[in-house]
Amino acid sequence: MSTTDQSQKSLHNDLANLSLKDSNRPNGSNNTQDGAAAPKARPKGKYIPPYLRGKPTFASQTSDDSLVDDPAESPNFPPRAANYSQTRDKSFPASRPDNLDPNYRGAGPRDNFPQSRFNSQNDNPAFNRNTTWSGRNDTRFNRPQRNNFLGMWAKGKHFPGQRNPKYEFTLFGPPDGVEHTGINFDKYDDIPVEASGPNVPPPITNFEDASLNSLLAENISLSGFLTPTPVQKWSIPICSAQRDLMACAQTGSGKTGGFLFPILNFAFDIGPPDDRENENVPGISLRQKIAMPIALILSPTRELATQIYDEARKYCYRSWVRPCVVYGGADINQQIIGAKRGCDLLVATPGRLVDMIQRGVISLKYIQFLVLDEADRMLDMGFEPQIRRIVEQEDMPGVHLRQTLMFSATFPKNIQILARDFLKEYVFLSVGRVGSTSENITQKIEYVEEEDKFSALIDILNSQPDQGLTLIFVETKKMADILHSHLISQSFQCCSIHGGRTQSEREYALESFKNGRAPVMVATAVAARGLDIPNVTHVINFDLPSDIDDYVHRIGRTGRAGNVGIATSFFNRGNRNIVRGLVGILKDANQEIPSWLNIVLRESYDFGYSKTAPRGRGRGGYGGGSSRDYRENTKGAKFNHRSKSTANVRSGADQYGNRGSNPGANSSYGYGGAPPMYGPDSGSSWF
DNA sequence: GACTGGT
Incomplete structure (x- = not known):
């Protein structure tokens, strides 16, 4: 950046500060009339951190770089766009300067806070040994300046922590919110x-x-x-x-x-369960603690778990709820310490969670909410036994004692039937895309023989504009590596992500893809679902998936909410099994269907491929027809859960097969030359 | 049949 740019920027900031803070200023120091001619008019000694410049409220309060002691004092609080009427929680102190609870440790006046632990006030929960509050022995509470944004629950009340501008910046990004999910709010209606x-x-x-x-x-x-x-x-x-x-x-x-x-x-509103016993023991050590979350969110991939956790941290800010994430491939001891320090809302991948449960670090006995994200993946054949184990064979409350929520972009009928085991009388919700598929994603199908795929790919990459990210999906880890090095040799800035790479490699790849250092990423199914990567303009199915729902998830990585995207797929004989589903989706999305594809479609009828085409696609619905409530088509069993009709439906489930353990045996460990580590049966030897 | 997922 040139120096002129910089000075212009600071001029701009100064002007913004001036005009906004005008009324707060002592007389004469900054008069806008003179100020216009005096760009260097920032008051000396007052450093304003870059992310706060031009922000009236915090800028004026933190101009000496100290923390805001009582944000409630600010007339403009909260400073960002907030059109909520704070109706419900009348006692919430931060917004009610006139109603400060003397026990409120967060934003309350410092004078009411006991100075030493020997001067204990009996009514202050933090220092009364007889009272119990969650995280009582959590030493983080004893560091008022660093972690003062942590809230707590005490004596049946919620005591939110203080606002902390620095932490807010790391959590929410720049206050203008440039970095939102890219959702086009206008299209929502x-x-x-x-x-x-x-x-x-x-x-x-x-x-x-x-x-x-x-x-x-x-x-x-x-x-x-x-x-x-x-x-x-x-x-x-x-x-x-x-x-x-x-x-x-x-x-x-x-x-x-x-x-x-x-x-x-x-x-x-409700607070933690009052009897989470290990929190009530005075002087319990971290070692003895057991994490007892009230909510569990299960995710099929580590990256998705991290993504959900990052969201959760934002919404848990200043509250008593401690979010926590647990996944494989990373240091378990760190995660154990993290979980023991505070774990009220747990985001996890199945394997690591089971490990932690076995080690006695985590107990699920207080789970009140169970969430399965990408639920159709979580319940299909690879994951189902693990989920079943976590939900049914550990100490999680039964289906009637908890609330179960499942989310996915696709819900095939057989999965819906499986899911009944985990749900009580449920609501089925089907939400269309933000903006219709036809507007957002242009789907192209190209006939490319296996041996021509490399050169076809290079052609595409060379012919597309430079800005924007390109995500290339392949079927196998091996192909991901081959393609990756091939593209590198062709001097493309390229990275790759697949389950065979170490967790740090995976995170590094995803990061450099997101920030554009490597605008081309080769990926296996690990990146197909749920990952929210802004600016993906092109998804290329180098290999088409064999399951049409995977196709829907993959192309969903582009054209995210309001933006346009292209999805190109290489099709050849080997993909005949999904031709019906594919054509159905193209039709639904009003996409151009190449004439040769229609011929292949007709062939597929002639040769009976329709049998293998999964789950009768082609009807309406969003994203391919896997998004309808199957109960609506089940005569007599409509909305009649766990009634006698259940038996019929469940026996029907057998005809879909696909239940039980992964038949893939050692397949997924065979790659890379390493022998399977856990015996030849490793695919199903997890449990 | 490969992909995901614990050491």
């Missing part, structure tokens, strides 16, 4: 939503309707969300009515918020 099931609660239209906890509402607005997305409009009231939910919605349509908001709303 067009989105079709279907809800089915008995007594579906009506949707809300804005966050005020949901009467959210005021702290949660603030965190949501800090994150830059002003109106609920279509999924959220429905899922928030459904979850708040304590109903189970099966929701079909594109990731990036606000799914994560769709379950985090109602869960946290509940948690903020």
Whole structure:
């Protein structure tokens, strides 16, 4: 950046500060009239950190770089766009300067806070040995300046932590919220939503309707969300009515918020279970502690787990709820310490979670919310035994004692039937894409023989514009590596992600893809689902998946909410098995269907491929027809859960097969020359 | 049949 740029920028900032802070200023020091001619008029000694410049509230309060002691004093609090009326929690102190609770440790006046632990006030929970509060022995509470944003629950009340501008910056990014999910809010009204099931609660239209906890509402607005997305409009009231939910919605349509908001709303208002015993023992050591989360979110990949956790951290800000994430491939001891320090909302991948449960670090006995993200993947043949083990064979409360929420972009019928085991009378929700598929994603199918794929790919990469990210999907880890090195040799800035790489390699690759250092990424199925990567303009299916739902998830990495995207797929004889589903999706999305593809389609009827085409596609619905409530087509069993008709439906499940352990044996470990580590049966020897 | 997922 040139020096002129810089000086212009600081001029701009100064002017912004001047005009905004004008009324606060002592007389004469900065008069706008003179000020215009004096660009260097920033008051000396007052350093304003870059991310706060031009922001009236914090800038004026933190101009000496000290923390805001009492944000409630600020007339403009909260400083960012917040159109919530704080109706519900009348005692919430931060917004009510006149109503400060003397026990409130966070934003309350410092004078009321005991100076030493020997001067204990009996009514201050933090220093009364007889009272119990979650995290009582958590030493983080004893460092008032560094972690003063941590809230707590004590004596049946929620005591939010202080606001902390620096931490807010790391959590929420720049205050203008440049870095939002890229969702085009204007398009939201067009989105079709279907809800089915008995007594579906009506949707809300804005966050005020949901009467959210005021702290949660603030965190949501800090994150830059002003109106609920279509999924959220429905899922928030459904979850708040304590109903189970099966929701079909594109990731990036606000799914994560769709379950985090109602869960946290509940948690903020109700607090932790009073009898989480290990927290009530005075002087218990970290070593003896057991993490007892109230909410568990399961994810099929590590990257998705991290992504959900990062979201959760935002909404948990200043609250008593400690989010926590646990996944494989990373140091387990760090994760154990993290979980023991505080774990109220746990995001996890299945394998590592089971490990932690076996080690006695985590107990699921207080789970009140179970969320399966990408639920169709979680319940298909590879994952189902693990999920079943976690949900049914550990100490998790039964289906009637917890609330279960499932989210995915696709819900094939056989998975819906499987999912009944984990749900009680549930609502089925189907939300269309943000903007229709036809507008957002241009789907091209090209006939490319196996041996021509490399050169076809190079041609495509060379002919496309430079800006934007390109995601290339392949079927195998081996092919991912081959293609990766091939592209490198052709001097493309390229990275690759697949399950055979170490976790740090995976994270590094994803990071450099996101920030554009390597605008081309080769990926296996690990990146197909849920990952929210802004600016992916092109998805290339170098190999088409054999399951059409995977296709839907893959192309969903582009054209995210409001942006346009292209999806190119290489098709050849080997892909005949998905031709029906593919044509169905292209039709649904009003895409051009190449004439040769129609010929292949007809062949597929002649040769009986239709049998293998999964789950009869081609009807309406969003993203291929896997998004309908199967109960609507089940005569006599409609919405009649766990009744005698259950037996019929369940025996029907057998005809779909696909249940039980992974028949793939040692396949996934065979790659890379290393012998399977856990015996020849490793595919199913997990448990 | 490969992909995901614990040491």
